Amino acid sequence: MNARRALIIVTALVLALAPPAAPAGPQAAPAAADRPAVAAKPDAAAQAAAAPAAKPAVTKKPAANKVPVKRTEEILPAFQTPKEKTAVIVFYVWLWLSIGVLLYFLRWWVQEADRVFRARFYEPAESPRKDNPMPPLLGE
Amino acid sequence: MSARGILGWFVDRFGLKPILDYMHKKEVPQHHHTIWYYTGSSILLFLVLQIVTGILLALYYKPTLEGATASVERIMTELPLGWLVRSIHSWGATFMIATVMVHLLAIWFTKSYRKPREVTWMTGFLLLVFSMMFGFTGYLLPWDDLSLAATKVGTNIPRAIPVVGAWVTQFLRGGDDVTGDTLTRFFILHVCVFPLLIFAVLAVHIILVQKEGMSLPLKAEIEKKKLPWLPFWPNFVLRETMIWLVLLGVLLSISILFAPSLAPTADLMSPAPEGVKPEWYFLFLFQTLKIFPANMGPVTGEFVAVVLILLAVVAIFFLPFLDPKPQGRSGKIVTYAGILGVIYAVVMSIWSLL
Numbered sequence A: 001m002n003a004r005r006a007l008i009i010v011t012a013l014v015l016a017l018a019p020p021a022a023p024a025g026p027q028a029a030p031a032a033a034d035r036p037a038v039a040a041k042p043d044a045a046a047q048a049a050a051a052p053a054a055k056p057a058v059t060k061k062p063a064a065n066k067v068p069v070k071r072t073e074e075i076l077p078a079f080q081t082p083k084e085k086t087a088v089i090v091f092y093v094w095l096w097l098s099i100g101v102l103l104y105f106l107r108w109w110v111q112e113a114d115r116v117f118r119a120r121f122y123e124p125a126e127s128p129r130k131d132n133p134m135p136p137l138l139g140e
Numbered sequence B: 001m002s003a004r005g006i007l008g009w010f011v012d013r014f015g016l017k018p019i020l021d022y023m024h025k026k027e028v029p030q031h032h033h034t035i036w037y038y039t040g041s042s043i044l045l046f047l048v049l050q051i052v053t054g055i056l057l058a059l060y061y062k063p064t065l066e067g068a069t070a071s072v073e074r075i076m077t078e079l080p081l082g083w084l085v086r087s088i089h090s091w092g093a094t095f096m097i098a099t100v101m102v103h104l105l106a107i108w109f110t111k112s113y114r115k116p117r118e119v120t121w122m123t124g125f126l127l128l129v130f131s132m133m134f135g136f137t138g139y140l141l142p143w144d145d146l147s148l149a150a151t152k153v154g155t156n157i158p159r160a161i162p163v164v165g166a167w168v169t170q171f172l173r174g175g176d177d178v179t180g181d182t183l184t185r186f187f188i189l190h191v192c193v194f195p196l197l198i199f200a201v202l203a204v205h206i207i208l209v210q211k212e213g214m215s216l217p218l219k220a221e222i223e224k225k226k227l228p229w230l231p232f233w234p235n236f237v238l239r240e241t242m243i244w245l246v247l248l249g250v251l252l253s254i255s256i257l258f259a260p261s262l263a264p265t266a267d268l269m270s271p272a273p274e275g276v277k278p279e280w281y282f283l284f285l286f287q288t289l290k291i292f293p294a295n296m297g298p299v300t301g302e303f304v305a306v307v308l309i310l311l312a313v314v315a316i317f318f319l320p321f322l323d324p325k326p327q328g329r330s331g332k333i334v335t336y337a338g339i340l341g342v343i344y345a346v347v348m349s350i351w352s353l354l
Helices: A003-017 A032-040 A043-054 A082-118 B003-013 B017-025 B034-058 B068-077 B082-110 B118-140 B145-160 B165-173 B180-212 B218-222 B232-257 B280-291 B301-317 B329-353
Strands: B027-029 B229-231
Touching: A082 B229, A082 B232, B003 B017, B017 B232, B027 B034, B027 B232, B034 B082, B034 B180, B034 B232, B068 B082, B082 B118, B082 B232, B082 B280, B082 B329, B118 B145, B118 B180, B118 B280, B118 B301, B145 B165, B145 B180, B145 B280, B145 B301, B165 B180, B229 B232, B280 B301, B280 B329
Parallel strands: none
Antiparallel strands: B027 B229
16 A cells, blocks of 8 residues: 555545534534633533423432532732741742852862862773863863 | 761662762763753752652642632641742742753754664653643642633543544543542542653653763764763762752742732632633643634534644654654754744744733
8 A cells, every 4th residue: 555545545534533513604613712711611501501491300410519618719829927928038048048158169069070080080090081082170 | 887888888788889880980971062961850850849849738638629729728828838839839840841841842953862862752752741741630639710711621622533532531521521520530640640650751761861871962973073071970960969959949939939829719610711721831732722713624623733733742752763864854854843843832822821
């Protein structure tokens, strides 16, 4: 089977198995931009609206759908106590001070490690690493 | 016993000597693209942070309809610094996914996916997909208005996939609609299934990276040029530590200054609120789905969009095989495709926010 024939067969199969387009006219599917909002509307709501007219019987809801007490306002993150606020501010200042001090020592440590490496301090004389064109030191 | 003695005891008992020897011998090439090597280890840093903060949140979170939003509310308002832990977890996810994307793009543009690193690329791409799935499943857990609506939209998208689409949607939701069962499923996926998957794939990825070593720039490899290098331990690790510290500081600063709020409790019976949008890393996909018309001939526009997205995903996954000779014409095409892809994603994301 050549590639073109295979492509035609695959395309035909995919099109055959694709979900059909919605019919045109006033009942056509909503525009793609509106789809999320429509999709978000639960099917259960439409069913519940239609149910009383057709069948007033009480439908048993699954336990998982029990809705808890609804909170309508947004909760903003906030310090709970002045002590917590002070602790966070102190922590924030301490954090950056520590990072600054650690960076200073790490930079010094890196330069020292590079210097030791450049001096081939730990290398045996016959090491194949001798052909390494040494990289510049940090900050050079 | 001295600290060195204790360390020596562990090295001896656990047989760590070969690993330490390997770290001493491992070479890290130094060139103009060395900076991108640091993105890999930064991802690990964010992953560890996500695990730690995730465990802290899981101690108080309840994955039930009645308890989800109330437990998040409790974490934010009652527990000491609970809002900060949640904020670090939320921003950490953003930082992690952004770093994975940068890492992937760096590999893409430096052509480091070329032979013999094809599987390393494929596992790396899987890690990006799993990271995004982490974000998607975690977004629903607070069970607020926005997360419910976004999850309804997100779980409805696979429905357009031929044959298995409806089943995938039903499987993700645990029924026809997003309910409490979906919440339980997403919680299990978020704290159990995806962590196991990500650890398994990450282990393979890291082993392959160690096996093949750091990739050289394409030009240097073609010219067989000997580049300068540094030992992984301690020279490169110390440099990485400096970057980790800065990243940690930036993450904590943003988490303190821009902590996320908690939207009103989700109501299964109410329509979606205005302006529902997914997380930033899904915005370009969301906008792509929106720009397609409702119907395209005999099929829906959504179907065409989903098929195109799936084709793109498959093409990216198999990129090393589509571009076996990156120094040739195909390499240039892949570079231009990458640039176009980045521009497309940025433009679509901004458009979605307008």
